Amino acid sequence: MRPTLSALLHDLRIGNPVEYSFLIVNFNMAGLVLRLIENLRDAVPSGTEFEIIIADNSTDPQMRLRLQALPGDVHTKLLFVEPSRGFVAALNQIIPLARGRWVMIMHPDVELRAGCLHALATFLQANPKAGVLGPNLFYPDGSPNKIRLRSPTTATEARRFLNQLTHILTRRKLTADEILWDRIDDVSTDTVMSVCMLVRREALEAIGPIDSRLVSYYSNDYLCHRVRKLGWTCHYTLTAQAIHFERFAPRGTYSESEVMAYKRSTIAANPRMRLDYFNFLSLCYPLATRIGLRAIALAEDSVQLVAQLKHPVKRRKQFGRLWASVLIDLGLRKAA
Secondary structure, X not given: XXXXXXXXXXXXXXXXXXXEEEEEEEOOOHHHHHHHHHHHHHHOOOOOOEEEEEEEOOOOHHHOOOHHHOOOOOOEEEEXXXXXXXXXXXXXXXXXXXXXXXXXXXXXXXXXXXXXXXXXXXXXXXXXXXXXXXXXXXXXXXXXXXXXXXXXXXXXXXXXXXXXXXXXXXXXXXXXXXXXXXXXXXXXXXXXXXXXXXXXXXXXXXXOOOOOOOOOOOHHHHHHHHHHHOOOEEEEEEEEEEEEOHXXXXXXXXXXXXXXXXXXXXXXXXXXXXXXXXXXXXXXXXXXXXXXXXXXXXXXXXXXXXXXXXXXXXXXXXXXXXXXXXXHHOOOOOOO
């Protein structure tokens, strides 16, 4: 029998508090989740109580987790969620289950390096107003993830669009797209990547559930926006390091179905992402700014769409995604 939310809530409420709660949503990445569980077992300091809570909303039956496959010596809870509801709904199901002093929301394609958890917890203990904290993220080859520090503004998005346009025309960029972490020191930020974010329990409880108008993306931006509105701050710390596999994840650890094509692609065009972007803007930005950002998004997607016409057959799927995004930009399409 699959565990229900009410049963899990009862089971967890009668347990003792733990130091860390790790919250993971498995969407067709069972192999990566099992690797992550092994990594967390090694990453948590010896003698420290922790729990792993997984919401599984996989659409590929071969990538659904099985209770029997989970390590018996790790306190793990597994909740099956309706696949059509998306990442945010799945995450909202397991956030109330967390008993940890520190709550880590993480993607399955992450691996914590030695000392990462200790460095994160030490930072939060030393900075009582810090509500959300992210580690220093690297790809498996050692190259650093590009980590943006500021939420979108009309200025940053316009600059990014101009760079995109000049790159298509001249193969050059005019200037830096946005403010990125230079990794010289710890840094304050507007938002922390949802890949791996440690959240102070009191902050998470004060925020409540993530707004249900978001389906798959921008949950981290929403959480960080709410955290800052409530008086806490968001940061990255240099000494806590983690590997982010992203498109370098080993084949076989995630589904080969079309819905997972983004794991093998360097192109970000995604109608669902566009819809969630505009929903995020409607939740957190004033009307005038929203209008400006929507206009820039339309220009960006239109230019990309025209660029695909050079190879109409080869890039047919990408063309279709971009066309859907343009319709969303224009408000003519409401579903991904």
